[in-house]
Amino acid sequence: MTLFIAFEIAIWVTSVCGVLVGAWLVWRGRKQGDLKALAGFAVMMALWCFGHLALFHNLQTLGMVLLLANPLMPTFFLHFAILFVNEGAAWRPWLSIIARNMGWIYATSVLIVLLSIWGGAGDTVALMGGRPFFVFNELGAVNLGYTIFIGVLGHGVLLLGWRQHTGNKKRSILAMFGVAAWGLLLATSFVFPSFGINVFPYPMLLLPSYLLLLVYGVVRYQILDVNRFANRALLALAMMLVILCVIAVFGTLSGRFGLQALTTVPVWQLWLYSLVVLLVAATVYPWLRRVTERLVFPGAVLNESVLESWNLELNKAESWSDLLNQGGQLLAHHLRQPVGIYMQDSDASEPLYLSVEKTANGWYVQPSQTEDLSPGMRLTLEVFSSIFATKCAALERSLALAEAERKRLDEQHLVELGSLSAAMAHELRNPLNIISMASYNSPPETKRHIQEQLTRADRLVSDMLVYSGKLTLQYQSVAIKSLVTNVLSVLNMESVLITVQIPPELEVQGDIHRLQQVFINLIDNALAYVRNQEGGSVCIEAHMEQDACVCRIHNNGPALDASIKQDDLFRPFVSKRPGGSGLGLAIVRRIMDAHHGIISHREDLGWPVTFECRLPKSPQQASGETSHV
Structure with missing residues (x-):
C-alpha cells in the first residue's frame, strides 16, 4: 500500500510539473516556436500522467483516452527538435519543409489516437495491490510502434543537429541525449505489463525528474534564471x-x-x-x-542595485582621471562625506581616501584613515575597493587596446603619406628652384612677390614632410620659459601685446626641437589673427597640474568657426588661416601624441581662443632615450 502511495505521488508530481513547465515555457517563449512545441510536449506528458491517475480512481474511459493519446507526446517533441536544430548556420531547407508540413504529422498522430480509442487498443491489469494499470493489447501495437517511430525520428533530428551545430547549441543537444537515455530507462518499465511482465514499475517513481531535466537541458544555455533556479533546487535536494x-x-x-x-x-x-x-x-x-x-554593519546599504549602479558609472570612465574622479564622487555620495581616490605616491587632500597601486599581482586598492569609521562604512569601503580594482584592470586593458589601435593607424598614415610627401618634395622643389633663378633679373617688385610665393610653397612642402614623416624624439630636460622666449625672438610680433606667465623653474622631459615647433606653430597662428587688429594681444602661460605641465596660448582674435568639431580641428586642411599651409595644427597634434601629451582648443578660460597643451612631466621614455613615432 505504501508503495502504491509513493507511485501515485510521483505521478501527481509529474502531472503538476508538466502543466507548470508548459505554462512557463509558453510565457518565456512567446516569440520562440521551439519552446512552444516543447511546452506542448510537457502538457501532453502531464495528460498522460493524468490518464494513469484516472485509472487508479476508476475513471477508466478518461484514463484510456489520455493514455492512448501517447503518440502526440513524441510528435510535439519532433516538432521541437526540428525548430531547435534548424536555425543559424546549420539551417537545412528540407527541415524547413518538414516544419511547414508538421500539420500533416500532427493529423496522422491524431488519426492513430482516434483509431486506437475506437478500436480499444488498451486494457488494464491488476497491479500494485489490485490497482488497475494500463497495458497495450494486440491492436495497441500500432499505437506503440508509431510512438516509438516518431520518438526515434525526433532524436535522429537532434543527432543531425549535434553534428551540425557548435557551442551552446551542441551542448544542449548532448544534454538532451543524456536525458533521453534516462527517459528510456524510466519508460521501459511502463510497457513491461504489456508484455506479460508483472513487475512493479519502480523506475516510474523517478518520472518527475525526466521532464525537469529535459527542459533544463534545453534552456540552461538560453535563460540564465533557469540556472539560478537549478542551483537552488539542487541545494534544497x-x-x-x-x-x-x-x-x-x-x-x-x-x-x-x-x-x-x-x-x-x-x-x-x-x-x-x-x-x-x-x-x-x-x-x-x-x-x-x-x-x-x-x-x-549599521549604515552599510549594499544591494544589487547599488553594486550595479557603481559598475555602470565606473564603466563610463575613458581615462585614469575620469575613473578616479567618478569613483570618488560615487563613494562620497554613498558615505555622505568627502572621499578621494589617488594613485600611489600622490598627495592626498581628503581625510578619507583610497590608495590605488599597481602590483605584480594586479591592481590593489587600500582604504586609508579608516580608524574612526563605523563597521558599516568600512565594509562599504572594502566592497568598493574590490570593484574599483577590477575597473582599474579593465581600463588598463582598454587603454592598451586604444594605444595599439592608435599605433596601427599611425603606421597606416605613414605608409600612405610617406610616399606622397617624398614625391611632392622631388616634383615640386625642382621647379621651385628654377622659378627662383628665373626671377633673378625681374623688376624688384615682381621679384619680391615671386620670392614670397616661393617661400610659402616651400613651407607647404616642408610641413607636409614633417607631418607625414617619422618623428624621432631625443628626450632631455626642457625649460619652458626659455623655449618660449627663443620662439618669440624669431617671430614677427609687430604691434601685438605679448604676455608671458611661466615660472622660470618649470621643466619637462621632451625633444626641445619638436616642442619648439609646437610653440612656433601655435604662437604664429595666434599672431596671424591678431596682428592686424587694434589691441591685439597674446598671452602664454604654463603651470604644473599634478604630473602634467599645462601650457596655454590665448589670443583675443576672432573665435573659431563653431561648425568645426574639436577632433576635426587638428586634421590636415580643416582650419586654414590666410597664408598658412593648413598643416600647422595637425603637426602640433602629431608632436604632442609622440610626447604622450594632449592638445585641445578651449573657449571657457575668458579668451576668445585658447589652445591648451598638456605634457607629462615624466613621459614613459626615460631621459636620453630615443622614441620613434
Whole structure:
C-alpha cells in the first residue's frame, strides 16, 4: 500500500510539473516556436500522467483516452527538435519543409489516437495491490510502434543537429541525449505489463525528474534564471538528503542515549518535521540576514542595485582621471562625506581616501584613515575597493587596446603619406628652384612677390614632410620659459601685446626641437589673427597640474568657426588661416601624441581662443632615450 502511495505521488508530481513547465515555457517563449512545441510536449506528458491517475480512481474511459493519446507526446517533441536544430548556420531547407508540413504529422498522430480509442487498443491489469494499470493489447501495437517511430525520428533530428551545430547549441543537444537515455530507462518499465511482465514499475517513481531535466537541458544555455533556479533546487535536494540521513541515524541511536520517546516516532514523521523546519528557516533567512547586517554593519546599504549602479558609472570612465574622479564622487555620495581616490605616491587632500597601486599581482586598492569609521562604512569601503580594482584592470586593458589601435593607424598614415610627401618634395622643389633663378633679373617688385610665393610653397612642402614623416624624439630636460622666449625672438610680433606667465623653474622631459615647433606653430597662428587688429594681444602661460605641465596660448582674435568639431580641428586642411599651409595644427597634434601629451582648443578660460597643451612631466621614455613615432 505504501508503495502504491509513493507511485501515485510521483505521478501527481509529474502531472503538476508538466502543466507548470508548459505554462512557463509558453510565457518565456512567446516569440520562440521551439519552446512552444516543447511546452506542448510537457502538457501532453502531464495528460498522460493524468490518464494513469484516472485509472487508479476508476475513471477508466478518461484514463484510456489520455493514455492512448501517447503518440502526440513524441510528435510535439519532433516538432521541437526540428525548430531547435534548424536555425543559424546549420539551417537545412528540407527541415524547413518538414516544419511547414508538421500539420500533416500532427493529423496522422491524431488519426492513430482516434483509431486506437475506437478500436480499444488498451486494457488494464491488476497491479500494485489490485490497482488497475494500463497495458497495450494486440491492436495497441500500432499505437506503440508509431510512438516509438516518431520518438526515434525526433532524436535522429537532434543527432543531425549535434553534428551540425557548435557551442551552446551542441551542448544542449548532448544534454538532451543524456536525458533521453534516462527517459528510456524510466519508460521501459511502463510497457513491461504489456508484455506479460508483472513487475512493479519502480523506475516510474523517478518520472518527475525526466521532464525537469529535459527542459533544463534545453534552456540552461538560453535563460540564465533557469540556472539560478537549478542551483537552488539542487541545494534544497542536497539538504533534504542530508536531513534524511541524519534523522535515520538519530532515530536509530536515540534509544541508546535515553531518548526513548523519539524511538517510537516514525522516521517519516521526523523527516517531515525537519523539512518543515528547513522550509521555515529558508523563508526567514533573507529577512534575518538583512536585520543582522543592519545591526552589525549599521549604515552599510549594499544591494544589487547599488553594486550595479557603481559598475555602470565606473564603466563610463575613458581615462585614469575620469575613473578616479567618478569613483570618488560615487563613494562620497554613498558615505555622505568627502572621499578621494589617488594613485600611489600622490598627495592626498581628503581625510578619507583610497590608495590605488599597481602590483605584480594586479591592481590593489587600500582604504586609508579608516580608524574612526563605523563597521558599516568600512565594509562599504572594502566592497568598493574590490570593484574599483577590477575597473582599474579593465581600463588598463582598454587603454592598451586604444594605444595599439592608435599605433596601427599611425603606421597606416605613414605608409600612405610617406610616399606622397617624398614625391611632392622631388616634383615640386625642382621647379621651385628654377622659378627662383628665373626671377633673378625681374623688376624688384615682381621679384619680391615671386620670392614670397616661393617661400610659402616651400613651407607647404616642408610641413607636409614633417607631418607625414617619422618623428624621432631625443628626450632631455626642457625649460619652458626659455623655449618660449627663443620662439618669440624669431617671430614677427609687430604691434601685438605679448604676455608671458611661466615660472622660470618649470621643466619637462621632451625633444626641445619638436616642442619648439609646437610653440612656433601655435604662437604664429595666434599672431596671424591678431596682428592686424587694434589691441591685439597674446598671452602664454604654463603651470604644473599634478604630473602634467599645462601650457596655454590665448589670443583675443576672432573665435573659431563653431561648425568645426574639436577632433576635426587638428586634421590636415580643416582650419586654414590666410597664408598658412593648413598643416600647422595637425603637426602640433602629431608632436604632442609622440610626447604622450594632449592638445585641445578651449573657449571657457575668458579668451576668445585658447589652445591648451598638456605634457607629462615624466613621459614613459626615460631621459636620453630615443622614441620613434
